[in-house]
Amino acid sequence: MGITTLERSKPKKNVHDSFIPELVYFEPASLDYPKGRSIMEWVQSLHIPYRMTTSHNRITNLPGDTELEQYKIAKRTLVVGIRKTLKFDTSKPSAEYAIPIATGCMGHCHYCYLQTTLGAKPYIRVYVNTDDILAAAKGYIDERIPEITRFEAACTSDPVGLEPITGSLRELIAFMADQEYGRLRFVTKFHYVDSLLHLKHNGHTRIRFSVNAKYVIKHFEPSTSRFEDRIEAAAKIARAGYPLGFIIAPIIWHDGWQEGYAELLSSLAEALPEDASRNLTFELIQHRFTKTAKNVIERRYPRTKLEMDIEKRKYKWGRWGQGKYVYPDEQAEALRMFISERIFEHFEDAKIEYFT
């Protein structure tokens, strides 16, 4: 590790710019792939410091004196590697499988489950061997024919946030366009969709945007795209003929939540083209947390306003060990009812896929 490091001044950024890491690691074998080489050229052209590493899973010498500093730096560190595990995880309820093109995210959403699932490895890993990943996906599709197999590309990352660097979604969308029995879906809080608009997709990729009441975006979603930019991107996606969806998550009970969610739905209706409601889906996920997540979030975002009072929640048993704290039934039902009504008020043909 550490064979090459360029320390130069960093490029200037403005709020609409896509993510530029502060430090990049490469597995040497990643440079045997065109994607690895083109990321290297990009890194060098921007004079971003980079190092070589033996494994994308063992980045141990990140700068920073405290755990918190290291965490913040990790969120701005990109690791370019080869995906070796080609056994896909399941991804219910939104899809059959998670398709792994990246792990980790530059966003700082306080409630994000990656805080706990990625443990001590919050840095951002991208995988350059897309052909291997697509070959594995093809295997999963063939196994289930004549059933349709859906792949979720955003289980462990926000792939749109990384698309300007990797171009991996473009490859997945093009591949899935030709799969009679395969479908792709992903969700994002970023707006970098321009490179996806002209692609042949055959309606086989559903792009969903994660949206929320203003209060939630303002207090809990730093380092993601602004709401207005996400909605503008959603309108472009609708016009490009992609199946479109919204995930409202996490739905958070807060002072003025009814006004907040009502305003959210009316601004979506205003911004979208008129026929967007055809084939439009919504997924509704109430806020939940585990005890472990609560501890991690309080350490990483010590001043967070995120309410995680166990006394006010209902305990829901988990299938594998640790259960989650959700809203008590009465509150959850009030949220579900109110938001569903607002959805159908503005988008009468939309489908609510689930509330969980």
Ligand code: SF4
């Ligand atoms: S954008 Fe998504 S993946 Fe990234 S931190 Fe926020 S919730 Fe997590």
